[in-house]
Amino acid sequence: MRRLDQLAAALREQLGAHADTLVEDLGELTLTLPASALLEVAALLRDDEALAFSELLDLCGVDYAGYGGSRTWPARYASVSHLLSIRHNWRLRLRVFAPDDSLPVLPSLCGVWPSANWFEREAFDLFGILFEGHPDLRRILTDYGFIGHPFRKDFPVSGFMEMIYDEEQGRVIYQPVTIAPRENTPRIVREESYGGGRG
């Protein structure tokens, strides 16, 4: 039995109906959870002897607006975490969609894995996902006083404001950006039959 099948079997046994969304792709398992069940399942994933996901390695926000592939997604924002079990040497990906696109709110995983703290701050900073129950939800990567969430798909790469040194005033000022956004290589998704198939 492959390690991945063992993990899938263990997850189905311990999580019951929550494991229905388990998907295997490219040698990795992904579990999609509803926001309401996240904390309960996360605690189980960490504490259950047969699963023992002791580490949360990564948590990130994703914005699916304008996704060009064939898959469809139930909501615009999701938080994706990568878990690792040191004891059993296996990994799991957790995906949780924020129910409301205009105000994405998700429960915070800080209480289960303390390492989620900064990763959630980052997802809040870059995507504007609010984590309920987070002890200290401040911006982390962007500048003090930054407005907006720069990794959202509707935020241009050139930004909205720029910071320059003003000779006349003798100080640093903020002003609307003066560079126009440009795209050297357009984004292209090939149709299925192009060139006789993929690749």
Added chain:
Amino acid sequence: MAELQNYTINFGPQHPSAHGVLRLILELSGEEVVRADPHIGLLHRGTEKLAETRTWIQSVPYMDRLDYVSMMSNEHAYCMAIERLLGIEVPLRAQYIRVMFDEITRILNHLLNIGTHGLDIGAMTMVLYTFREREDLMDAYEAVSGARMHAAYYRPGGVYRDLPEQMPKYQANKFKDAAAVGRLNAAREGSLLDFLEDFTARFPACVDEYETLLTDNRIWKQRTVGVGVVTPERAQALGFSGPMLRGSGIVWDLRKKQPYEVYDRVDFDIPVGRNGDCYDRYLVRIAEMRESNRIIRQCIDWLRADFAKGAGPVITESHKVAPPSREKMKGNMEELIHHFKLFTEGMHVPEGEVYAAVEHPKGEFGVYAISDGANKPWRLKLRPPGFAHLAAMDEMARGHLIADVVAIIGTMDVVFGEIDR
């Protein structure tokens, strides 16, 4: 007299021992740290967002600039993610070259860490010794890629080109006469592999030298033993990886546990600490350099034998992913079109998502890539090991004296290129 209260100081972002641009707000009670609040992001360049606007291959050089002291390891994780999405195999020779350069990178990184950690807490000479060996390894980087640091040598599907058969040499100038240049060139008469073999023969004695300076040094031990202790349970909860996790006594190394490339064919050991303090993590790093040296030696032997048999390719033959050779491109219309399409439109990566992790010198460096089938990533998330380590700053520094904060920053091996991205 007014009652004394806690006061707050600003440590950095221009402090020399802040290892870059770390702004640390320390709340102190006397000299004791009550709370440490790291402010990061002063080097944030939005690499992940930039990658969404560039073709897959154009982002390879950005990876060098994440952790700018272990350049090739970052590229490795990124290339591995693309290869898994595409489902392509890397030629065996390229896998050995990658493993060899991953270990060269590990030595480069640990040399910088041990040198500057020593510098931070008073062992001023360390950095002079470690930078001497770094110079040789940088020359190996330069010989293979043309750049001393930002190599862009790993490419999806393999490595950019095979190892050079001649090592570049120094030339006499008004600062160095023929005799001095002759001494410098002694190890550079042969190929890159000869040069590296000479290095692996010399290097264990160099590590002994570093150890005579630090390992039993009373001041070094006073500054590191029992400082920044992390228990195995907390190390897992805080998301530690690499030497930070192994220093706490957990046997975990992706090269052994989830082998990638040819790590399952080379022989090496995983050094593990016992107490989880700064001193144990230092010992782990020293021992890791010796192990890396062993791995490099084994790779050299294999690459030599392979070369004698007539070296195989170092990058995939699929011209949808890797460019054709210049020679073929000049004489064949189809190859020319491949070349043109690859460097203008870029490669198309099938729809899907993948998380590829490598045992980076600092810990687990992961690349989470989502592709929607376009010529650019839909989302690229880089998982830097230092980010999780620095997040534990508050917990590790609390209750220590302010001078120990410097020792803790040093032991975390933070580099802001990767933390701020």
